Amino acid sequence: MKTFITDDFLLHNEYARELYHEHAKDLPVIDYHNHLPPNEIEQDRKFENITQIWLQGDHYKWRLLRANGVEEKYITGNASDKEKFIAWAQTVPNTLGNPLYHWTHMELLRYFGIDELLDEDSAEDIWNTANERLQDPGMSTRNLLAGSKVEFVGTTDDPVDDLKFHQSIAGSEFSTVVAPSFRPDQGLDIGHRGKFKSWVDKLGIATGREVHRYSNFLEALADRVDYFDKQGCRASDHGINVMFYEPATEQEAGEIFEKSLNGDALSLKEVHQFKTHTLQFLAERYEEKNWAMQLHIGPMRNNNSKMFEKIGPDSGFDTMGDQLLAEPLSNFLDSLEQRDGLPKTILYCLNPRDNYILATMAGNFQNATIPGKVQFGTAWWYNDHIDGMENQMNILANVGLIKHFLGMLTDSRSFLSFSRHEYFRRILCNLIGSWAAKGTIPANMKLLGRYVEDISYYNAKRYFNL
Template identity: 50%
Template structure:
């Protein structure tokens, strides 16, 4: 059976087809947030087979396979690579209406030219054909990025990282710009004092600052911000349940809490939140001084399955959407930075669709005319980066803000085969606008609407980040 991914996939009206094919399809990609391995890019890693590049580390696929009762042996266990691929091929027909079904066939077609549905009957043929292509050097990591017209990639990096792989990539003059992103979550992860103290030792070595006080912690972080900036970093990122803002800032003292942490004392919930706030607010000021963009990924409930966390570790497919209160602390946090004109460009990513309107209105509170779309409602994230989630995010932003200022899609992925997600987003965006034109809700102005589409898909991000 021929693949259903036609040239007009997801495009349900003529105007949408015009917008996509003439204004969106061929634009380069700016992937300003992902989890690709800088080490793999630096080494121009080859992939022995499609399992290595496609299934390794993909917890989206793992969750689906577990749901179908597939043994962990064929997911993260010691099953052979071919067996793991065959088990995924068994799973795919059962993923109908899950975005994995669309992504799977988009990726097979765009990277390997496969125009068949992946099923147990086609698994051996597709596995062999993909592996033959992967043996070609154009399918090493750098070739995969180049083939998708990826212009910029921003990886996600700990402050203690040496960024040696980024430096090698830069020295190699690779056509795609690979930049680090400052992800300091471990610098305020004081829930586990033993692990936190061990991390401080790594940060101390990297920064050359002896960390024995709260002020010295900030000095070490400032050192690393300076270092990342010198390596071309333009963004920070934070994965948080919520932003924190204490009801009574005078009830706690960050220096005193830090002294207790060094003694391995356990802080209560309010003390933990105050400490996180204290670090994050100072980091926000550092980002503003550098002209960076700060990103906040809000709302994930992580590591819910303690047994599987012990067996497999984090980021293995046992997280979900959380229902944390967002608006009050978020507004006060942003306001504190804004009150001294130290609020950096900010992207807010929301994981709970119930909070879409909260985010859609929050961004308008802190736009000040200094930058187009200074505060962004980030693209649909994680569990929401599928057709329904993207449409809801786009519609919310359209209704409550200005879609025309949106900086568009990113992959947020660990896989080098994820770039068709940009195509997926572009098709969905064009189809929504095309529907409005067909319904008479927008003018039939191809030139102007084409400009808006191309801005969202590429030009807005390029200008916003000054890439």
């Protein structure tokens, strides 16, 4: 059966169709947060088969495979690449209503020219056609980015990384800007004593410093912020399972730091004191560099301890958390605002229960430096489907200014995920078009077109100084 991904897919009225085809479709892509491996971009990697580019590392698909009763050997185990692909093909017809059904067929169509529905019957032909297409020079990582009109990529990088791949890419003639993003989660995770000490040792090596005291630690972190900035960094990123705010002096944070390095147990209050003071210090450095600070709040990770021990993190066993965040988040942002140290900030929540909290919280800390300085970020992870995206945008419009919204990011490890920008733009155009069709906003296509163009591309270009 032929695909259902038509030119007017998800565009349900004349206004939506005009907005997408005339204003959104051909804009470049700024993907300011993803997990693409920079080494594969630097090496211009080519993939032997569709499993390697499509299924490896994709915990979205892994979750659905498990839900379909597929054995783990066909997911992360030692089954052949073809067997893993067949398992996914058998699963796809059972994914109706899940965004992966849409993404699967959009990616087959956009990257491989395959307009057939994927199922057990079509799997063999699609396997062969896709693998043949992958031998084309245009299917290497750099050509995939260029072909998707990706203008900017913000990868996710540990402060101790040497960024040699970013340097090599920047020194080449590749047109896409591949910039690092500063992700110091391990440097704040003082509750894991052995792991934290090991990371501190790596920080010392990366900076050539002896990091035995908290003052040395902060100096080393500042060194790495400087280093990342020289490599074109535009943003930091922080994974925050539970939002914290527990003020502490530098002396108190230093005592906690030394306790951890000595192997002493820390109370939850001490952990939060250290995190609060350290993140305040970093946020002020971000403000100096005109970076954006991204806070990804609310996941509850590694719930299946048996599978975590077997496979490791980021394998499809994370879920939404339900810890309260309004008060600690407000206090944290306010503490930065009081000292004129609040950088551009993007707030993401995994639990949609918190959408109104973040949307209204962002409004508390705006100023004249840039429209939308503090952002309610795009629908994230379990929310990047039609309902989730529409909900996030409706709430932002209800209590803020959607005109300054930064729009979509992939948050992905896949080089085929950039069709999600098309997916988002179609949903955006349909949402605004539906408002016009209902008569709740004027059907002024010049005005609405500017909204679509800004949200799809220009807002992010301005926000990240590109």
